[in-house]
Amino acid sequence: MAFMKISSPHATRSGNTGDVMKQVILACLPGLLALSYFFGPGSLMNVMLASATAVACEAAILKLRNRPIGFYLQDYSAVVTGVLLGLALPPYCPWWVVVVGTASAIILAKHLYGGMGYNPFNPAMVGYVILLISFPVEMTQWAAPLPALEEGQSLMSFSGALQQIWLGIPIDGYTGATPLDLFKQNDTLLVNDFYQAESLFATGHFAGAGWEWVNIGFLLGGLYLLWRNIFTWHAPISMLATMFVLSALFYDGGSSNSAGSPLLHLFSGATMLGAFFIATDPVSSAVSTKGRLIYGAGIGALVFLIRAWGNYPDAIAFAVLLMNFAAPFIDYYTLPRTYGHSNSRRATEKSE
Numbered sequence: 001m002a003f004m005k006i007s008s009p010h011a012t013r014s015g016n017t018g019d020v021m022k023q024v025i026l027a028c029l030p031g032l033l034a035l036s037y038f039f040g041p042g043s044l045m046n047v048m049l050a051s052a053t054a055v056a057c058e059a060a061i062l063k064l065r066n067r068p069i070g071f072y073l074q075d076y077s078a079v080v081t082g083v084l085l086g087l088a089l090p091p092y093c094p095w096w097v098v099v100v101g102t103a104s105a106i107i108l109a110k111h112l113y114g115g116m117g118y119n120p121f122n123p124a125m126v127g128y129v130i131l132l133i134s135f136p137v138e139m140t141q142w143a144a145p146l147p148a149l150e151e152g153q154s155l156m157s158f159s160g161a162l163q164q165i166w167l168g169i170p171i172d173g174y175t176g177a178t179p180l181d182l183f184k185q186n187d188t189l190l191v192n193d194f195y196q197a198e199s200l201f202a203t204g205h206f207a208g209a210g211w212e213w214v215n216i217g218f219l220l221g222g223l224y225l226l227w228r229n230i231f232t233w234h235a236p237i238s239m240l241a242t243m244f245v246l247s248a249l250f251y252d253g254g255s256s257n258s259a260g261s262p263l264l265h266l267f268s269g270a271t272m273l274g275a276f277f278i279a280t281d282p283v284s285s286a287v288s289t290k291g292r293l294i295y296g297a298g299i300g301a302l303v304f305l306i307r308a309w310g311n312y313p314d315a316i317a318f319a320v321l322l323m324n325f326a327a328p329f330i331d332y333y334t335l336p337r338t339y340g341h342s343n344s345r346r347a348t349e350k351s352e
Contacts, residue, residue, distance in 0.1 A: 021076035027221035034217035038210030040155040042091025054082030057106040084124040101127040144176035145210030147203035179208025180313035191254035207267035222276025235296035236275040242300030259308035274316035291334040
């Protein structure tokens with residue numbers, strides 16, 4: 001049976017690319033359901049708008065390049081990029097933020113380099129970073145989760161969400177900082193006191209109300225993809241293991257200068273989304289088994305370093321793009337030898 005290399009965000013395997021991408025979209029559902037349950041309909045609207053924008057941009061560029069539109073759209077790679085970006089964006093951000101980010105991902109990060117399979121950087125993360133740098137206010141206004149809402153307050157309604165997204169009418173009381181944001185800003189309280197003082201942690205269990213369940217949802221989706229052999233375990237497990245080890249080593253027991261516990265780093269922010277749905281992109285990641293282990297460990301180390309001592313509370317996008325840049329270098333030194341040779345060979349060395 002022939003093997004094909006599929007585009008973002010998953011690995012080399014037998015089968016139809018479109019079928020694989022559908023499995024990826026299906027695996028996103030537990031995380032999307034958790035986001036919708038704890039934060040309201042904003043994430044679902046983001047995903048729908050981003051997916052529609054991705055397909056429209058893909059079709060327009062294919063038309064300009066004189067490529068068969070229907071043939072390329074049926075691989076669902078554009079839809080997956082839209083879904084991943086929509087999941088990463090704050091709920092209820094303005095519609096134009098979603099459109100600009102998705103268009104940047106498809107046009108600049110994907111087709112500027114030749115289209116599916118040629119992009120050196122993960123398209124969804126390129127779109128996310130462009131938005132984070134260009135529109136920091138809109139990108140840091142996350143919705144408050146259901147358990148942290150004030151007494152008598154409910155999640156934003158569908159009509160309220162439409163007003164905020166499409167008309168730009170802000171609705172007070174629905175926005176708030178993320179657990180990683182709050183934790184990074186703390187420099188006076190001990191961790192235990194801080195957890196009791198902040199409603200996000202007081203109403204949660206170990207990583208912030210709502211966020212821990214969102215990460216569990218993406219973890220379940222990632223395990224499903226592993227079970228289906230959509231990608232190998234090396235990059236995601238290496239990333240998570242590195243984050244666990246570093247956060248455990250630098251956890252000082254809970255002082256006001258604490259960098260956070262391992263559970264906080266593993267189950268808050270976009271950790272599980274990044275590990276199982278972003279770091280597993282075969283086009284922009286390392287290709288060998290050893291290379292994927294190094295690649296995943298590099299992402300995990302960068303995420304922790306930026307979270308603990310950098311300016312950004314969550315760092316998945318920056319870490320992934322930096323390691324995308326390093327992936328060819330990793331491949332250069334980790335390409336396996338042919339059968340019968342024990343040492344790896346360099347990319348420029350001829351195989352024997």
